[in-house]
Amino acid sequence: MNVTTDTVLGQLQEENIRWFEGKRCLVTGGAGFIGSWLVEALVRLGARVYVADNLWRGSLDNLMDESGKPCVDLNERFIYADLREYHSCLVAAMKADLVYHLADIVAGIDFVFGNEPLLYRSNILINSNMITAAKEVGVQTFVYVGAACSYPKELQARPGGEPLHEDQAYPANPESGYGWSKLMGEYETQLMGRNSSTQVGILRLHNVYGPRSEFAVKRSQVIPSLIRKAIRYPDEEFRVWGSGKQTRSFVYIADIVDALLRVPYCGLGQGAIQIGTSEQTAIAELAEKIIRISGKSIPLVFDTTKPEGDGGRSANWEKARKVLGWSPRVSMDEGLEQTYRWIYDQIQDKHRETDPITTG
Numbered sequence: 001m002n003v004t005t006d007t008v009l010g011q012l013q014e015e016n017i018r019w020f021e022g023k024r025c026l027v028t029g030g031a032g033f034i035g036s037w038l039v040e041a042l043v044r045l046g047a048r049v050y051v052a053d054n055l056w057r058g059s060l061d062n063l064m065d066e067s068g069k070p071c072v073d074l075n076e077r078f079i080y081a082d083l084r085e086y087h088s089c090l091v092a093a094m095k096a097d098l099v100y101h102l103a104d105i106v107a108g109i110d111f112v113f114g115n116e117p118l119l120y121r122s123n124i125l126i127n128s129n130m131i132t133a134a135k136e137v138g139v140q141t142f143v144y145v146g147a148a149c150s151y152p153k154e155l156q157a158r159p160g161g162e163p164l165h166e167d168q169a170y171p172a173n174p175e176s177g178y179g180w181s182k183l184m185g186e187y188e189t190q191l192m193g194r195n196s197s198t199q200v201g202i203l204r205l206h207n208v209y210g211p212r213s214e215f216a217v218k219r220s221q222v223i224p225s226l227i228r229k230a231i232r233y234p235d236e237e238f239r240v241w242g243s244g245k246q247t248r249s250f251v252y253i254a255d256i257v258d259a260l261l262r263v264p265y266c267g268l269g270q271g272a273i274q275i276g277t278s279e280q281t282a283i284a285e286l287a288e289k290i291i292r293i294s295g296k297s298i299p300l301v302f303d304t305t306k307p308e309g310d311g312g313r314s315a316n317w318e319k320a321r322k323v324l325g326w327s328p329r330v331s332m333d334e335g336l337e338q339t340y341r342w343i344y345d346q347i348q349d350k351h352r353e354t355d356p357i358t359t360g
Contacts, residue, residue: 019265021046026096028083028130029103031058033212034145037257038100039063043071045261052079052092052103057219062212084125089133098141098264099134101127101185106178107219109241109309116177123181131188135196142189143263146204148249148276148313150174150183159247159312163278166204166271166319175310186272193269201263206276206315210253210335211342223250223336226287227343230294238291238298242308244284249276249314252335255328262324270323276315277328283308289333293340 025042029035030051035058042049049072051063063070063078072078079095081088083103093099105122106112112119127144134142149156151164153175174180186202193200207221215224222241229238259275267273284300291298320326 017045020261023047024050024095024097025100026050026052026092026098027100027102028052028092028126029058029101031055031060031062031078032102033058033062033210033214034208034253034256034260035100035102036062036212037210037253038102038260040071041257041261047098048077050077050079050092050095052081052083052088054080054082056105057107057214083130084122086129086133089129090136093130093133093137093139096134096139098143099130099139100143100145100260101130101134101189102145103130104182104185107214108221108225109307111219112176112178113307113309120177120181123178124184127181127185128188131185131192135192135198139198141199141201141264141268142192143201143203143260144185144189145260146186146202146272147179147182148204148206148274148315149176149179149310150186150204151179151313153310156310156313159245159280159282161312161314163249163314163316164274165316166274169204169272190271199268201267201270202272203259203263203267204272204274205256206249206251206274206313208251208253208256210339212253213339213343215343215346222248222283223286223290223339224343226290227336227340228347230290230296230298231340231344231347233294233296233298237301238287239301239303239306240283240287241303241306242283243304244287244300244302245282246308246310247280247282247312247314249279250281250286250332250335251276251328252330252332252338254330255326258329259320259324259326262326267324270319273320273323274315274317275320275326276317278314278316279332280312280314281332289336290340293336 031053152173209223213224215228
């Protein structure tokens with residue numbers, strides 16, 4: 001059983017499942033962490049799914065089932081594309097009635113703050129090209145996926161603040177070029193919705209984690225990074241970046257896919273809808289949970305020379321409940337167990353012959 005996809009599909013009503021049957025759906029960034037789970041769910045709902053990805057962070061392995069068979073025809077329905085080029089976006093958009101636009105350039109916090117001009121320019125091009133192409137070919141429905149780091153840095157300066165509302169994104173002042181690029185993508189999507197026949201939906205995601213998340217040293221975000229360190233400890237030092245006091249709203253991938261599937265039939269024309277929890281989890285608490293799962297005796301060491309990003313944020317998800325009928329269902333403990341198990345298996349498979357891993 002595929003825990004992530006089966007969890008999501010079990011939550012959908014029959015009439016909503018039928019909505020996707022025969023729909024031509026394009027998922028940009030569809031070979032990535034979030035995109036590949038969405039692709040799998042759409043295929044199982046009977047949609048004709050196309051994937052556009054340049055495989056910079058995504059992988060064709062993410063599109064394979066347990067038997068090694070791709071969930072989409074890679075010859076007919078996979079488009080290897082750099083969406084910073086308009087022609088690539090145009091070719092991809094022609095395939096679709098419904099576009100899920102997840103593609104962007106992002107990685108861990110060190111990469112985000114060390115490459116701000118690259119991320120900003122790349123994502124502005126990706127977003128603007130894809131939105132323009134969708135409008136030009138007359139795509140019926142366009143779902144844009146934004147990020148909670150688009151909120152003003154003043155509202156995320158310290159832990160313990162009130163959960164954020166959607167309308168607090170303005171006056172705009174994101175902390176990073178990445179946050180600005182994602183917010184501008186939201187804005188241009190709204191412009192398309194007001195100036196064309198394309199119906200648009202916008203999700204603003206908080207920190208997403210789960211199986212298939214990137215855990216490589218230079219590209220991983222906090223949960224897969226700490227899990228990798230715990231699995232490899234003591235061969236890799238277990239250091240937590242920053243003070244550990246910074247907090248985040250973490251959402252398991254199954255809950256994210258659930259929200260994405262709800263948007264086309266009940267979330268269009270509603271402005272940005274944030275998907276996150278009202279619970280703030282401190283990074284130190286997160287690290288302790290991961291250490292417990294590992295079964296190892298690992299000292300908790302903080303590296304305050306490293307960036308820790310925003311001080312704290314969480315989500316008021318009342319709009320998601322009212323508009324989408326969405327609520328977070330997977331607990332942090334359950335989600336971390338699933339993610340740890342997946343990363344452990346990946347590392348064990350990779351190093352089985354030369355670097356056997358044990359959980360202590």
